[in-house]
Amino acid sequence: MKTNKIKIIIILLLIFSSFSYAQQKPFMDYVLSWDGESSTVGVELTYSATQKDSTVFTFGDPDFGGQHDIFYTVKNIRVVKPEVLRIDEANRGITIYHNGAKEHRISYDIDGSLPIDKPTRTTQTELFRPVIAKGILMLVHLQFTMKITDKSNPLVSFRWRKYPENFTYFNSVQPSQKRPSVKLEDYYDKISQKVYFVMGDTFDVKEYDVMGIPYYSVTTKRDKYGNDLQGSLSPFFENYFPSIHRFWNDTDFPFYFLAVTALQNNQEEIGAGGFGMKNGFVMKLGTKFDTWEKLVTAHETAHTWVGLKIMLGKGSFDHQWFGEGFNDYTTIINLANSKIYGEKEFLHYLNNDNFKQHYESKIKGEHNDSIAAKYWTDYSNYGRLPYRRGLIYAFYLDNQIRLASNGKFTLRNMLLDLYALRQTKKNDEILTVDDFIDVGSTYLDKQELSEQIKRYMIAGQPIDFNNIKLIPEFKIEINNNIPKVNLAERADLLKIYEW
Ligand SMILES: [Zn+2]
Numbered sequence: 001m002k003t004n005k006i007k008i009i010i011i012l013l014l015i016f017s018s019f020s021y022a023q024q025k026p027f028m029d030y031v032l033s034w035d036g037e038s039s040t041v042g043v044e045l046t047y048s049a050t051q052k053d054s055t056v057f058t059f060g061d062p063d064f065g066g067q068h069d070i071f072y073t074v075k076n077i078r079v080v081k082p083e084v085l086r087i088d089e090a091n092r093g094i095t096i097y098h099n100g101a102k103e104h105r106i107s108y109d110i111d112g113s114l115p116i117d118k119p120t121r122t123t124q125t126e127l128f129r130p131v132i133a134k135g136i137l138m139l140v141h142l143q144f145t146m147k148i149t150d151k152s153n154p155l156v157s158f159r160w161r162k163y164p165e166n167f168t169y170f171n172s173v174q175p176s177q178k179r180p181s182v183k184l185e186d187y188y189d190k191i192s193q194k195v196y197f198v199m200g201d202t203f204d205v206k207e208y209d210v211m212g213i214p215y216y217s218v219t220t221k222r223d224k225y226g227n228d229l230q231g232s233l234s235p236f237f238e239n240y241f242p243s244i245h246r247f248w249n250d251t252d253f254p255f256y257f258l259a260v261t262a263l264q265n266n267q268e269e270i271g272a273g274g275f276g277m278k279n280g281f282v283m284k285l286g287t288k289f290d291t292w293e294k295l296v297t298a299h300e301t302a303h304t305w306v307g308l309k310i311m312l313g314k315g316s317f318d319h320q321w322f323g324e325g326f327n328d329y330t331t332i333i334n335l336a337n338s339k340i341y342g343e344k345e346f347l348h349y350l351n352n353d354n355f356k357q358h359y360e361s362k363i364k365g366e367h368n369d370s371i372a373a374k375y376w377t378d379y380s381n382y383g384r385l386p387y388r389r390g391l392i393y394a395f396y397l398d399n400q401i402r403l404a405s406n407g408k409f410t411l412r413n414m415l416l417d418l419y420a421l422r423q424t425k426k427n428d429e430i431l432t433v434d435d436f437i438d439v440g441s442t443y444l445d446k447q448e449l450s451e452q453i454k455r456y457m458i459a460g461q462p463i464d465f466n467n468i469k470l471i472p473e474f475k476i477e478i479n480n481n482i483p484k485v486n487l488a489e490r491a492d493l494l495k496i497y498e499w
Contacts, residue, residue, distance in 0.1 A: 325390010
C-alpha cells in the first residue's frame with residue numbers, strides 16, 4: 001500500500017514536471033556583478049531550454065563595428081554539472097548539453113579592460129567593445145548577452161546583484177529606474193537594440209521634457225579636452241529634438257537618450273563616433289565637442305526615423321544611400337531649422353564634406369553592391385560613400401519635388417508618405433526600393449524617378465549638375481567637375497527649411 005502511494009506520487013510528479021516543462025514560458029534572466037574597480041563584469045544567465053538535449057547560443061556580432069575578435073571578451077565560461085559545454089570560437093558559438101538537468105545556468109565574465117599598450121586609435125575600438133575600468137562601465141547588450149539561435153521569444157530580464165552604491169547609474173531599458181538592483185525586463189524581440197548600461201562616478205545624467213517625451217542626457221563630467229558636455233548638448237534638447245519631432249509629425253515615443261562620453265584609452269586626439277539604438281544614441285568622443293561632433297550627434301539621433309523606423313531593404317547594408325544619405329540630409333536641414341547650423345556651417349557641410357569629397361573620390365562610381373564588403377576595412381572611402389551619394393541625391397530630389405510642385409511640396413512630404421506606408425506594413429514586412437519609387441510618383445514622374453535610382457544610387461553614376469535645375473534660392477557653380485552650392489541673394493535658409 002505504502003509503495004503504491006509512493007509510486008503514484010512519483011507518477012504524479014513526473015506528469016506534473018513534464019506538464020510544467022511544456023508550459024514553461026521561455027525566459028533569460030541575467031544577474032550582473034561589478035565591484036566598481038575591476039575591468040570585468042560577472043554575468044550569470046539562468047534560462048529555460050526550448051530543446052531538451054542542448055541549447056546553442058552565440059556571442060557578439062562582428063557586423064557591430066567590425067569587431068571580429070569580440071568573442072575574446074567572454075572569459076571563464078562555466079556551467080553547472082551535469083551540464084557540459086562545447087565552445088566553437090570560430091563561429092562564436094556556445095553549446096550547452098543539458099544531460100537531464102532541469103535548471104540551466106551559464107556564468108561568464110566580460111573583460112572590458114583597456115590595455116595601455118593597445119591604445120584606442122579609432123573610435124570604433126572603444127565604441128563597439130565593452131568598456132569597464134575603475135569608476136567606469138559602459139555596456140551594450142551585444143557586448144555581454146547571449147544571442148538565441150531558435151525562434152523562441154523569451155522574456156529577458158537584467159538586474160545588478162553587486163555594484164557600487166554611490167555611482168551614477170543609467171539604463172536604456174527603463175531610464176526612469178535609478179536603482180541597479182531593480183529587475184528590468186522585456187521580450188527578446190523588443191529588447192534587442194535597447195540595452196545600454198552606464199555606471200560610474202564620472203557620469204552626469206540630466207532629464208529633459210521634449211514635447212512631453214522624457215529625454216535623457218548622459219555624459220562624462222570631465223575630460224582632457226575641456227568639454228562641458230551637458231552644456232554642449234542642451235541646444236539639442238531645447239531646439240533640435242523639437243524640430244525633428246515636428247519634421248516627422250511624430251511624438252509617439254516612450255523616451256529617448258543621448259549618451260556622449262569621452263573615450264578612455266586614446267593617447268592622441270581622435271574624432272568622434274557613434275551608433276543609434278532604438279530609443280537613443282551612443283557617442284564616444286576623443287576630441288572637443290565642436291561643429292563636426294554636432295553633426296554626428298544630430299545624424300545619429302535622426303536615425304530614429306530613417307535607419308530604424310524607416311529602412312529600405314532587408315538589412316542596414318542594403319540601401320545605405322537611403323539609410324545613411326537621406327538620414328544625413330534630414331540631419332542638416334533639421335540643424336538649419338533648429339538654428340544649430342547657420343548658413344555657413346550648412347553650406348560648408350554640403351559643399352566641403354559632401355560635394356567636394358564625393359566628386360573628388362576615386363570610387364565615386366562604384367556599384368551599390370560593392371559597399372558592404374569594404375565598409376569596415378576601407379571605411380574612409382567605402383564607409384562614407386553611401387552617406388555622400390545619398391545626401392547629394394536627397395538634395396537633388398528635394399529640389400526636383402519643390403520645382404515640380406511649384407514649392408507646394410518638398411522631400412519632407414515624400415518622406416512622410418514613406419513613413420505612413422511603413423506604418424501600414426507588418427513588422428516582418430520590409431520597405432523596398434519599389435515602395436520608395438511608388439511613394440515618389442505622387443510628386444515626380446515614376447519612370448524618371450525609377451531611372452534615377454537605378455543610375456545614380458544603384459549603378460553609382462555621379463549626378464551631372466551641369467544639366468540640373470535647382471530652386472531659385474540655390475545657385476550652383478562647377479569648378480574642376482566639383483559642384484558647389486551657394487545661396488542666392490536674399491535667400492533664407494530658415495524659409496527654405498521650414499515646417
Ligand atoms: Zn548613420
